[in-house]
Structure formats: C-alpha cells, structure tokens
Amino acid sequence: MSFRKRSEVIGGNPMANARAPAGVSRPGVPARAPPVNGRGPPVSGRGPPVSGISASRGLITPVSSKAKEQEQFDALMKNPGVRPSLITSQPTISTGSSDLDKIMLHQGLPIGCSLLIEESGTTDFASVLLRAFASQGVIHNRLEKDQLHSHTIVIGLGAAWAKELPGLYKGSSKEQKKAKIQENESKVSVSNLSSAPSSNRAEKDMKIAWRYGLNNKKQEQENNTVYEHYNNQFDITQKLVPGPSGQDMTFVPLSNNYNHIILQLNQIIKTQLKTNSSKVIRLIVPNLLNPSIYNPAFSSPSFIIPFFHSLRALLREFSFNLSLIASLPLDLYPRFTSLTLILENLADSVIHLQPFNQQMSALIEKAYKNEPAKIQQGLVNIFKLPVLSDKGMMMVYEGEYAFKNGRKKFEIEEWGIPVEDDDSNNNNASHDGHDHGPQTTKNIDF
Template identity: 35%
Template sequence: MSFRKRNTAITRSVNSDKAPTPSAASAPGVRTSPLTGNLTISTGCSSLDSLLAAHAGLVLGNSLLIEESGTTDYSGVLLKLFAAEGIVQQQHVHVVGVGEGWGRELPGLVEEKSSRQEDRESKSKGNVVTNADDKAAADRMKIAWRYERLGQHGESKRDTTLSRASLSQEPPSEQSLSEASAQSQSTFCHTFDLAKRLIPPSESFPIKHIPIPSPSKPSSTSFLLPILDTVSSSLLSSSPTVPHRLIIPTLLSPFSYPALASSPSHLIPFLHGLRALMRAHPNRLTVLLSLPLSLYPRTSGLVRLIETLCDGVLELQPFPHEVGAVDTGTGKGKDEEKPQGLLKVYKLPIFSERGGGAGRGVGEGGEDLAFVLSRRKFRIVLFDLPPVDGEEGQDGGAKDLEF
C-alpha cells in the first residue's frame, strides 16, 4: 500500500551544489551566428566578417586559408587585423614562425573624437555650443515665477503621473547597471588604422610566438607536431571561456620553413592534427593561415590537400601595376580609392560543408569582389568594370547605332 500523498508532482532531485559550466558566449568579442547559432569572432575587418556566409564573423572551431598570388603581402594585412582584434578583445593570440617584430607592426585603434575637440570644431564652423544649464536658466527667466509651477504648455496630466510613477519606482540594482554598461561598451569588430601602431590594453594577453621546430633525425612523425602540443597545452591551462586565435603567416615559405616542411609526410599530419584540435575545442580555437601561390600553385596536389583540410578558402589576386588604376565604374569620382586586386571565394566555413555554393554565400548572383588597401584601412568591395569608351554620347545618353 502506497503512502504517497496524491495530487503531487513527482520531481527529480537536482544537485544544487553543482556549479554551472562557463560558456564561451559570455566572453567579450564572441557572439552567435544569425545563420546557424554557432559562436563567432570578428576577423578585425568588418567587410570580411559580412562575407563569411552571413555568419557575421568567423565561426569558432574553424579555419580560414587566405591564398595570394604574386609577390605582394596583402594577406599579411588581414592576418595582422585578426591578431589586433584578438588583443583588443583580450583573447589569446598565437603566431607561428615569425619574430616579435611582427607583433609590433599591428594596426592601432581609431581614436574617437573627444568632446573638447568636437566643441572646437563646432566653434570654428560658427556653431556656438552653449551649456544646457545656462540655456535652461535663460528659458526659466522668460517665464513668470507664478506660472513656473504650472509646467510647460501642452503637458498633460498623464505625463505628470507617469513621471511621478517612474520616480517612485525602485532604482535599478548595481548588477543590472553593470550588465547594461558591459553590453553598451562591448564591441564585436573594432575599427583599426593601418597608419598607427597598437598599444595593448593589458599585458596579461600578449602575443605568444611559437617557433618552427627544426627537423633533427628522420622519423615517422612530423617535426611540425610540437606546434600543436604548445597550442594544446595553452588551451588546457587557460580559462575555458576565452577564445584562442592561431595565426600561421606564409605557410611553407622558404624564409621561415625548412625545405622538408613541404613534404606531404610532414605537412599533412600537421594539418590533420590541427583540424582535430579545432574539433576537440569547437568553441575556443580558430585558425587563420596564408599561403603564397607564387611558390605553390593551386594546380599542384599539395595545395589541393591543404584546401581540403581547411574550412574556408579565399584567394587574393592582385592586379598588375598598369591595371592598378582601373575605375570600378560606381560613379563616385576620380578621388575614389582604386581596388588593388580581385577576391575569389572558393570555400566557406560550415556553408560549404552543408552543400552550399560559394557564389550564393558571397552576394546576390555571385558578383565579382575586389579588395581595396588604402593608407589607413582594408576593405572588400564589389567590382564592376567601367563602360567602354564610345558607348555613350557627348550628352551622356546612349549612342545611336549606324547601319
């Protein structure tokens, strides 16, 4: 016979002493993708964030390969923007194969105009800025003292009751104020100035330089695997909520890598281990690589294997010197910044794995893209060829065809 009281819900006991597991979504500089809900971080370039298949950033746990043909180093600018964004967001940044001088060349933040500078500019233009208290005092003097208590003209009783009710409510707590200030101050993608140099906000998150191991004796394992061991130990010893950014500039470049690194027996196990490490930490690790196509063309089987093991693949195709002044035909005038080359999208993180084409993820109808590198910023724009000379008449209209 059961002695359980009737009409009572049977609940499962929950261990209240168990602490909630921290989530990487609460870390600064991390937000969810509007397309898939994955956690994303910014690349430091807002136009590149919007290009990554509507994720509005680079998805954590994925890699992005930037290929570049020619002897230029436009991809190095994107890598430095990626590192600068991680330092500003106080995230862990690892760089492979470069010295400390590479970190001193990171672009600085764009300084916002202070209130004093804005006041000086407004006064120079003839706009006199008066103090709010002085203006209110001047308006109060225009109203007689016996009509001052009646309120302003057109103020209804409902407005006064609402204002009294709002004053009678309890003030917000300190926790809600701190959360609101944190949300207002948090920025997903900062604006950088390539003409300036970055000053780290704190010394607790410096750039960690990982040297390239030297091959000692012939062995069955890759000599590049100690790089993964360094990153793995840093992931295990750091906070589980702070993302890590791994940057590999100019992969397989003879200036940094030994000739044995281009061997598939050493490179492919390293890329497989890097992919496995990202899948083991899907909400903490992101990798950005660059590859010089002038040394390793896309027609080779080695580059095809590298592209297969990367989640996203982009290519920068710089224009020749004589074509660098091509007008995009947007009609913004001669002072418009000219593109330095084309941008090709071959593969996008998550989007390509689900069967989507790169053209639909790039733009409506798969337009041609170009990149513009000015003295202060790097951005991605649409590329349109200007009309051929002679297609338009002198009056700007269409030229009549003669038969």
C-alpha cells in the same frame, strides 16, 4: 520424406520433446530460468547495462556531456568578443575586418573553424587581415582590467611581428571634431540647456533625417549596440599602443618535428583555459610554407599534411575556444597542385586575394583619377565558407567582390567594372560641333 520440429532432439525420446514447464530441463536442452517481471530470459554473453541507456524501454537518455556543452556555450556567449552566427547560431568571433565578416555570412569566423587566405602575386595584403585578427583579440583583453577574454598564438614568427599591429581607427579629422562636439553637448551644463533647439528646429531635423534616410542609420547603430565590443575598425597607418604583452600573445617557433609544435600548442591552450574556460584562442599561421620563414623540407607532404591535419584536430578538440587563420602564397604553391588542394580540403573556409594586373590597375586609376579613394587593388574570390560548404552548399563566388587597401583601412565591396570617361571631346564640344560651355561632372540629383 520426414520433417522434424526445430525443438526436437535428433535421436531423442519423442515423449521427452514435449514442451516442459519453465525451469524444468529436457534431455539435450539446458534449463531456462523463469521470467522475471514479465521480461524474457537474460541473454548469455552480454555485459552489464550501459550507463545512459534505459533498461525498461531501451532508449538512450540525454548524456551528461550535453549538459556540459550547454554550460560551455552559455559561458562563452558572455564573452564580449563572441556573438551567435546569423545563419547557424554557432559562437562566432570577428576577423578584425567588418567587411570580411559580412562576406563570410556568419558575421565572422565560427569558433572551432579555420580560414585559409590564399594570395596571388608578390603582394602581402593577407598580412593586413592577419594583423587585424590579432589586434581584435588584444582589444578584447583591454575591456576589463581583471578579466582576459582572448589570447593569440602566432606560429613561425617572433615578437617583432606584433610590433606592426594596427591601432584603433579614430575617424577622420572632421569626424573627430564632431565627436568632441557631441561629447561636449551631451554634458549637462547651463549653456547647453539655454541653447536647446526649439520645437521647429526639431521638426526640421526630423524631415531632413527622413529625406536622406538618416533614421535607418540610427536603427543600425542601435542594433549594433547589443554587441558593441564585438568588432572594431583599425587604422593600418597607426600602430597599436601600448603593444601586446605576454598575456595577450604567445609565439611558437618552428621545429623539424611537427609533433613538438602540436604538443606546445596543446599545452599553451590548456594553460590559458585554466584561468578562464570561456577564453577565445586565436591561432595565426602567417605566410605558410614561405621559404623566408619555413625550411624547404617543411613543404614535403610528409610534414605539412600531418601538421595541418593536426591543427584541424586541435580545432575539433577545443571547438568552443579555438579558431585559426593562415595565409598561403599561391605563386609558390598554385591551386592546381595536389598539396594546395589538400590544404583547401582540410580548411573550413578558403578565400583568394587576386591583385589586378597592370592593365586593369591602369584602367581603374584612369577611371577614378578624380576620386582616388575608390581605387581598388584586386578581387576577393570565395571558394569555401565555414559550416555551409561542409553541408554541401556550393558557396563559390568569383569576381563578385573587390578589395582596396586604403590609407586608413582594408575594405571589401561589390565589384563593378569602372566606366572610362571619353576625353576625346576636348574644349567641351558636342557632336554637332558647337561649344555649349563648361560642363559639370558632379552628381546634381536630389
């Protein structure tokens, strides 16, 4: 058996197979160009060097797009309606409900993300959250006369929907009186200077503040002053006056072709960003697939899935400006159906409003019959949170939070089963059969 070298040409002259100097051709072997500056010969078939790649070391240099993203981020953080997320430091906007902002862990909804609010039953509590989301954007536009910081787009409904936006919460009558008194006391006048509190009174106030933890509340208020315009509290019994104008909101009608809706949205967003590149666009889709608004043909997977997927593509394209909130009735499209599961997968975050049944509602009303302000309407279940769930964290909370749509605002708090008082002891009698007189139900702990 014979062996040959890889450089040996079959049937060639053995003397010609000897290594020749660079640039000298051998029989059957093409000539090689001499090395330049210590580099090897150029490889045929490769194009010109790619921009952004170092030719000497082969390393990728920072691309100019990163610098543009940094500029967009810096400009966006100057928007009074934007603050960094407490977890990821992403630009985040408020949902219009401070309680909802807290349970989402980011202190709001990160820009470029979507929130799907599912609701069981025939109630419409989700519309309260959607209207607060829209009102928050309108309030941000009224902070400066010459600068618009937000724009809201509503899909499927007309201008009549905007007439029900809630107004700012001004506090209870007692709180309004206290605010007026503090405003008058803050003004410099002869009467205020003459009635200044003495040092003993100041020391007493400090002791009371330490005793009841009032200093902690003051520290929280000071911390919130950094983003004082980020979030507002709204009164659902009052309407926003004056109402939103054409610069604040745009209404996009439905179309049989979802591409027409997406093209119209794309045009509106680009038009708004021409005036202010750091403007926040709030996209609202109320009562998704509700038969009173949507044609039954829209619930076909060939329409709704590409439509929602296109909305997700818009969020990724305008990741520094666009956020979306949509509501979905679960009685018409339950969670175990494939359509709802696909929508949940496409959404960045999902919460579920689950009203109490009649038995639980009766129990809560009986337990809080003397305190009607504590009566809750249902549970808030969290199935998915923005960014965190996409990274693999199992952020699922069921039966841990409850909501109540009070006379003035929508609140979310930790859920605890109420304890029903035993009313069997009529006449205030104890177990030994003796009457010990009237008993108080108030808390007397100091």
